[in-house]
Amino acid sequence: MSINPVSPWISRFGGLIPAGLVLxxxxxxxxxxAWLAQRGLxxxxxxRNPELLAEIGAPGVATQQVDLENGPPEPLSALFQPQRFSAxxxxxxxxxxxxPLILSSMAPQGILLYETFAAGNEQFGKPSSPDFLLQPGELLALLAADRAGNWHVLAFEDGFVEQPKPAMVQRICAVKQAGGLATTLRIG
Incomplete structure (x- = not known):
């Protein structure tokens, strides 16, 4: 089995994740x-792929097969319980x-680390469908629209990367604030 290296975005901000269950x-x-579990989390x-889940086998990692897009609603509601995850x-x-499920499932002081393809990636190959490409600033807008959470953005990037292959990506690292703090969107 060949495992891709850990994303530089995840390795850069993974140390901020507090104790608790990480999704x-x-x-x-x-x-x-596996990388997060090696750090004691x-x-x-x-x-959704049982073959990929069976390959993991790392200490400290539990696996769960769930079709996040087309499965029945019960596994999703059980998975995304309110304030369940530290990250x-x-x-x-x-x-x-x-x-909305991801954001509501985050515990106060929880860390959101999200990185995926963005508009403009079609010039580099797949994914190329707008369904799978974030629009400019979309991750920031999703956090700003979260009425149940107050988010402090530690870092945000939206643009071209050369590694691991040329692509347009958008990525965010944000902390869910406890209590009634106002949403802070700081580009860092």
Whole structure:
């Protein structure tokens, strides 16, 4: 089995994740789940592909097969319980209807690490459908629209990357603030 290296975005901000259960959403072969577990975090790796989940086998990583897009609603409601996760990590995956569930499932002081393809990526190959490409500033807009949470953006990028292959990406690292703090959108 060949495992891709950990995303530089995840390795850069993964140290900010507090103790608690971390969700690796659409985890694929578990490269981030295993990396996070090696750092002492408890990780739930979720994907629809049972073969990929079976490859993970890392100590500290529990796996769960869930079809995040077409499955019945019960597994999603059980997965995304309010304030369940100390962090949600997602890379190279976009299903917009999940965002309210993702954001509500974050505990106060939880970290959102999200990185996926953005508009303009069609010039480099797949994904090329607008359904799978974030629009400019879309991650910021999704956090700003979250009425139940108050988010402090630690870092945001929206543009071209050369590695691991040329692509347009958007990525964010944000902390869910406790209490009635106002949403802070600071580009860093």
């Amino acid at each position: 690796d959403l659409a985890c694929g072969n578990g490269r981030h789940a 408890e990780v739930l790796a979720v994907d 949600v990590v997602a890379t190279n995956y976009l299903h917009r209807p999940l965002f």
